[in-house]
Amino acid sequence: MNNVIIGQSGGPTAAINATLAGAYAEAKKQSADRVYGMLGGVKGLIDGNYIDMDDYINDDSDISILVQTPSAALGSCRYKLPEYSDEPETYEKLFDIFKKLEISCFIYIGGNDSMDTIAKLSAYAESIKSPIRFMGAPKTVDNDLAVTDHTPGFGSAAKYIAATVKEIICDSSVYDIKSITVIEIMGRNAGWLTASAALAKGDDCVGVDLIYLPECAFELEKCAETVRKLLDKKNTVVIAVSEALRDKNGDYIVTTGSVHAGLDAFGHKIMSGTGQFLAQYLGKTLGVKARGIEINTLQRSAAHFASKQDLDESFAAGAAAVRAAFDGKTAEMAVIKRASDTPYEYKIETADINMIANVEKTIPREWIINDGTGVGEDFIKYCRPLIMGEVMPIIKDGLPVHMKFNKRKGI
Amino acid sequence: MNNVIIGQSGGPTAAINATLAGAYAEAKKQSADRVYGMLGGVKGLIDGNYIDMDDYINDDSDISILVQTPSAALGSCRYKLPEYSDEPETYEKLFDIFKKLEISCFIYIGGNDSMDTIAKLSAYAESIKSPIRFMGAPKTVDNDLAVTDHTPGFGSAAKYIAATVKEIICDSSVYDIKSITVIEIMGRNAGWLTASAALAKGDDCVGVDLIYLPECAFELEKCAETVRKLLDKKNTVVIAVSEALRDKNGDYIVTTGSVHAGLDAFGHKIMSGTGQFLAQYLGKTLGVKARGIEINTLQRSAAHFASKQDLDESFAAGAAAVRAAFDGKTAEMAVIKRASDTPYEYKIETADINMIANVEKTIPREWIINDGTGVGEDFIKYCRPLIMGEVMPIIKDGLPVHMKFNKRKGI
Numbered sequence: 150m151n152n153v154i155i156g157q158s159g160g161p162t163a164a165i166n167a168t169l170a171g172a173y174a175e176a177k178k179q180s181a182d183r184v185y186g187m188l189g190g191v192k193g194l195i196d197g198n199y200i201d202m203d204d205y206i207n208d209d210s211d212i213s214i215l216v217q218t219p220s221a222a223l224g225s226c227r228y229k230l231p232e233y234s235d236e237p238e239t240y241e242k243l244f245d246i247f248k249k250l251e252i253s254c255f256i257y258i259g260g261n262d263s264m265d266t267i268a269k270l271s272a273y274a275e276s277i278k279s280p281i282r283f284m285g286a287p288k289t290v291d292n293d294l295a296v297t298d299h300t301p302g303f304g305s306a307a308k309y310i311a312a313t314v315k316e317i318i319c320d321s322s323v324y325d326i327k328s329i330t331v332i333e334i335m336g337r338n339a340g341w342l343t344a345s346a347a348l349a350k351g352d353d354c355v356g357v358d359l360i361y362l363p364e365c366a367f368e369l370e371k372c373a374e375t376v377r378k379l380l381d382k383k384n385t386v387v388i389a390v391s392e393a394l395r396d397k398n399g400d401y402i403v404t405t406g407s408v409h410a411g412l413d414a415f416g417h418k419i420m421s422g423t424g425q426f427l428a429q430y431l432g433k434t435l436g437v438k439a440r441g442i443e444i445n446t447l448q449r450s451a452a453h454f455a456s457k458q459d460l461d462e463s464f465a466a467g468a469a470a471v472r473a474a475f476d477g478k479t480a481e482m483a484v485i486k487r488a489s490d491t492p493y494e495y496k497i498e499t500a501d502i503n504m505i506a507n508v509e510k511t512i513p514r515e516w517i518i519n520d521g522t523g524v525g526e527d528f529i530k531y532c533r534p535l536i537m538g539e540v541m542p543i544i545k546d547g548l549p550v551h552m553k554f555n556k557r558k559g560i
Numbered sequence: 561m562n563n564v565i566i567g568q569s570g571g572p573t574a575a576i577n578a579t580l581a582g583a584y585a586e587a588k589k590q591s592a593d594r595v596y597g598m599l600g601g602v603k604g605l606i607d608g609n610y611i612d613m614d615d616y617i618n619d620d621s622d623i624s625i626l627v628q629t630p631s632a633a634l635g636s637c638r639y640k641l642p643e644y645s646d647e648p649e650t651y652e653k654l655f656d657i658f659k660k661l662e663i664s665c666f667i668y669i670g671g672n673d674s675m676d677t678i679a680k681l682s683a684y685a686e687s688i689k690s691p692i693r694f695m696g697a698p699k700t701v702d703n704d705l706a707v708t709d710h711t712p713g714f715g716s717a718a719k720y721i722a723a724t725v726k727e728i729i730c731d732s733s734v735y736d737i738k739s740i741t742v743i744e745i746m747g748r749n750a751g752w753l754t755a756s757a758a759l760a761k762g763d764d765c766v767g768v769d770l771i772y773l774p775e776c777a778f779e780l781e782k783c784a785e786t787v788r789k790l791l792d793k794k795n796t797v798v799i800a801v802s803e804a805l806r807d808k809n810g811d812y813i814v815t816t817g818s819v820h821a822g823l824d825a826f827g828h829k830i831m832s833g834t835g836q837f838l839a840q841y842l843g844k845t846l847g848v849k850a851r852g853i854e855i856n857t858l859q860r861s862a863a864h865f866a867s868k869q870d871l872d873e874s875f876a877a878g879a880a881a882v883r884a885a886f887d888g889k890t891a892e893m894a895v896i897k898r899a900s901d902t903p904y905e906y907k908i909e910t911a912d913i914n915m916i917a918n919v920e921k922t923i924p925r926e927w928i929i930n931d932g933t934g935v936g937e938d939f940i941k942y943c944r945p946l947i948m949g950e951v952m953p954i955i956k957d958g959l960p961v962h963m964k965f966n967k968r969k970g971i
Contacts, residue, residue: 161731189736198736220730227735312864312959319631319962320572320861324638325600325609353962422836445853450731453723453865456958536958547867547947548723551730551764 150251151180153471155202156187156194157288158259158266159227161220162302163309163452164463165288166552168258169222170215171467172286173202176254179475185250186554190226191257191266195242199250205554216460217542218551219452230266233273240273247281254282254474258467260289260300264482264506271480271502285482285502286470288463290449292341295508296500297484301466302449304459304535307345309451310334310444311536314349314357314389317442322385329376329431329439330387332357333424335448337393339511340364342448344524345532346389359388364511365521367394367402372427373434375522380437392423392443402426453549457538462495469497493534561662562591564882566613567598567605568699569670569677570638572631573713574720574863575874576699577963579669580633581626582878583697584613587665590886596661597965601637602668602677606653610661616965627871628953629962630863641677644684651684658692665693665885669878671700671711675893675917682891682913693885696893696913697878701860703752706919707911708895712877713860715870715946718756720862721745721855722947725760725768725800728853733796740787740842740850741798743768744835746859748804750922751775753859755935756943757800770799775922776932777808783838784845786933791848803834803854813837864960868949873906880908904945 153176157165169186176184188198200223206212215222233240247255257267264285271283287294292303314332321330334343340362350356358379361367379386394402403423425441432439462485469483481499488494518525542549564587568576580597587595599609611634617623626633644651658666668678675696682694698705703714725743732741745754751773761767769790772778790797805813814834836852843850873896880894892910899905929936953960 161734193736218730219727221734222730224736225734308958313858313862315959315962316630316861316863317857319629319633320857323572323632323636325604325635348957348959351957351959353964425833440857442856442858443854444858446728446731446851447724447853447855447858450727451724452727533957538958539952539955541950541952544950546759546762546944547719547949548726548759548762551726553764 151253152183152185152251153181153254153256154185154187154199154250154252155223155256156190156258157221157223157225158190158257158263159225159289160449161225161446162288162290162449163219163305163455164302164459165220165258166218166222167216167460167463168286168288168301168467170212171464172256172258172471173206174212175468175471179471186223188554189224190228191230191243192226192228193224194246195239200554205552211552214543214550215552216464217452217455217540217549219450222552222554229262230269233269243270244279252281254284254471256284256286256467256470256474258286258288260291261294261505261507261509264502267482268480268502268506274479282474282477282479284470284474284478285505286467287482287484290342291336291339293339293509293511294505295510296504298487298495299485299535301459301463303341304456304462305451306342306448307348307532308456308459308536309454310342310345310448311348312454313444314346315354318349318354318357318387321387325384327380327384327437328386329428329435329437330385331424331428331431331439331441332387332389333392333441333443334389335444336363336391338363338509340391341512343389343391344512344528347524347528348532348536357387357389359522360524361388361390361394361522362512362517363391363393363395364514364517366397368396369402369430373431376431377435380435388427390424390427394423453542455540456536457540458535460540465497469499473499490530490534562664563594563596563662564592564665564667565596565598565610565661565663566634566667567601567669568632568634568636569601569668569674570636570700571860572636572857573699573701573860574630574716574866575713575870576669577629577633578627578871578874579697579699579712579878581623582875583667583669583882584617585623586879586882590882597634599965600635601639602641602654603637603639604635605657606650611965616963622963625954625961626963627875628863628866628951628960630861633963633965640673641680644680654681655690663692665695665882667695667697667878667881667885669697669699671702672705672916672918672920675913678893679891679913679917685890693888693890695881695885695889696916697881698893698895701753702747702750704750704920704922705916706921707915709898709906710896710946712870712874714752715867715873716862717753717859718759718943719867719870719947720865721753721756721859722759723865724855725757726765729760729765729768729798732798736795738791738795738848739797740839740846740848741796742835742839742842742850742852743798743800744803744852744854745800746855747774747802749774749920751802752923754800754802755923755939758935758939759943759947768798768800770933771935772799772801772805772933773923773928774802774804774806775925775928778805778813779807780813780841784842787842788846791846799838801835801838805834864953866951867947868951869946871951876908880910884910901941901945
């Protein structure tokens, strides 16, 4: 009884498969007899869906391809495990599967919601005196996990966003006319990804003019006035906004029933499109050409321009979770500790899962500057090391190669 | 009187600066005393805006940075030169500038509209017996220029789109639920870029399920029925659509006054958003989760994942335009001729500008298959060579470095 099962949960990232690869490689190193992968997270496992990863991974080259494959190669789920008291049969079913597969270590790669699964399963295991260890490995582009300095997946998304913002600034400033470009970036409650637009600024790039984060209340009229003043001085105004700006009452700018909210083709309120909305509003109010650009899911799955630092750390975090489980730890998550900013150094430790599950970390208020329209050097110092280094993708027929687990249904 | 002036016109691409670099390098090789750059195309030049490119380009490293800089580094314009009979003073002003700058060759990098400028200026030069040669170099992500096999800029956009589509398919298929993803791609009249989504399919990727091109009339109800049947067989349906689909009457699906057209936040009809609209329509009609993704300007400026083949050809096309001008040619454009598919070989020739100006090339009808919902092997054979090869970007602080001509105003 020395087998490992690994699952992926929550939203895709460009680095979650690097963590899977790290966990797999470490499990083999720890002489696990078999390494299973849950297909579609713990929800899929409950339904009996899993693979033997050895059927797919034959050599180091397969590991390299898995590392650079975006999204969750095993499939994922958004599933909150019910309390044992509400659904004991679900727990019994899972532990029957563990018994059948001779599982000693359960590794779950995910964000704060997913760590709730580790917390519940490990508590149940303790209650029945099961020797199975349950370890979490962090994942989320949103970078909103507590305790860990940052999360695997964030660095790659931030690198892609910053590079894309540089390219958008080149593109937007090509004509000698006044224009406004609003770039919508992911992050409903934490502005880490939106803030990463600040990395674009440098000797060869003027950077974005304004950054609006979900951490600060947003005022539409004040924003228009700020942009009006900028347009007096320059042609091209580029703004980065979180997908979910709220007003001072905490109501979403776009999904509220306010007069600003648009209607979609079916008369429903628009549920996304803060960037598009703000571009329309500013263009109309200021009488200037305006364009909204939503980077959409591209930002979380752009493995073709991943951060080497992020992929390396993601791999290491997966390996650390498995190592800790083999060392007897349970109910913990691998966390990244920053040892030094310059030169950047990190180490991986583990932390109590209850410190992390269901907790959300936002940008420190003192890092936000210019009356809530930008981030300062503290953020740049924090974020820059995480986007360093490139990994040239493995290419076939002109395109990056991805790992595909063919047993996944219905793709 | 041996100087060269180069301008960029029309929409940005990831390769237009490679053509500028090629033209600059060839001009130096041909012993041009000075190489000027129009700031903001011929419109900017009329207003007296230009630079001496030698002030910015010092060595081969600067050339390499220029090659990988997206968008038009000199700035661009969308400007139709008036007829001489309507505005003789504009022509006289331009030729005064040419005289002052001792210009012998005028090189204009652009699409079919921009080539109209070359046609008009060269005709005027002939009428006044000016010895100045006017040569065009092709550029457009849309790949819609006549005579040339394909256009510089298209290959890089197609490569980025195909890689991004692969990533979107990974991202969209992560959950074990039914879903529809509609990816909106540029190209109002010619579907070349939208068709390039077909390149994503391979051993490791199921590819997009449907491709709707502007070349074919679009039927909303028929599309919904096709998607319904697909969803009976698989979970994840991914569709690539042109930004400007039309019905059988030639009316745009989204901008027509039909009941399907949405209203924006100000009660205006939505002028873009075919993908978003179709996602909403299909999601509502079929009762399935649906997401619209607009790749937007990212697809034309994604220099961070450019095609080496495209950048090499773009550079060569710029050089060829200058070489031809020094050889005494005028009123022509550099064109790419395909010598062979396998192995792919090309050569650059020149062609009469009047064959190209204001003409638009669309996808051959026989390359479009499956009742207008896909493209066949003919397209793949045509397009695949154009996306081959990668150029590792020159990186500083984790991001690609760009060339910046600081004299451009108001950025």
